[in-house]
Amino acid sequence: MAKHLTLELVTPEKVAWSAPADFVVLPAYEGEMGVLPGHQPFLVQLGAGEVRVTVKDEVQHFAVSGGFAEIKNNTVSLFAETAEDASQIDSERAHQALEKAKASVKPGLDPMQLAAMDAAIRRAQVRVRVARRAKTPPPHMPE
Numbered sequence: 282m283a284k285h286l287t288l289e290l291v292t293p294e295k296v297a298w299s300a301p302a303d304f305v306v307l308p309a310y311e312g313e314m315g316v317l318p319g320h321q322p323f324l325v326q327l328g329a330g331e332v333r334v335t336v337k338d339e340v341q342h343f344a345v346s347g348g349f350a351e352i353k354n355n356t357v358s359l360f361a362e363t364a365e366d367a368s369q370i371d372s373e374r375a376h377q378a379l380e381k382a383k384a385s386v387k388p389g390l391d392p393m394q395l396a397a398m399d400a401a402i403r404r405a406q407v408r409v410r411v412a413r414r415a416k417t418p419p420p421h422m423p424e
Contacts, residue, residue: 286318287356288334290343290364297364298343304335305357307350316357323352327361329403331411342367344411346404365408372412379405 290298305316308330332343348361382401
């Protein structure tokens with residue numbers, strides 16, 4: 282069995298990440314999904330959420346919104362509408378976007394507008410959470 286995966290994180294604009302990984306956690310539409318080397322072929326819809334990529338005990342965090350992932354031959358091909366590395370997210374701007382999205386929800390919106398506002402709120406919440414994780418050091422493990 283292979284010891285590593287290859288993660289390819291692609292958006293319509295660019296290849297956001299392409300590198301080996303030991304473990305990948307995806308924000309599947311129905312809940313988080315972990316992928317280890319040797320995983321069976323699988324196709325899954327993604328929701329707005331956090332992708333966590335573990336390589337040699339270090340975790341890389343990405344905020345993604347929508348898309349799908351294909352797992353095949355120890356390669357995780359993730360096709361997302363948007364993807365941002367946690368280090369690229371300005372947490373203050375992300376928090377401001379969240380507050381603006383929340384404020385835009387008003388009574389009387391038609392269902393399509395309400396769905397768009399809900400999606401904007403979820404994307405902003407993910408960005409805030411991922412930015413916060415990037416700044417939080419991992420817990421110290423006693424030896």
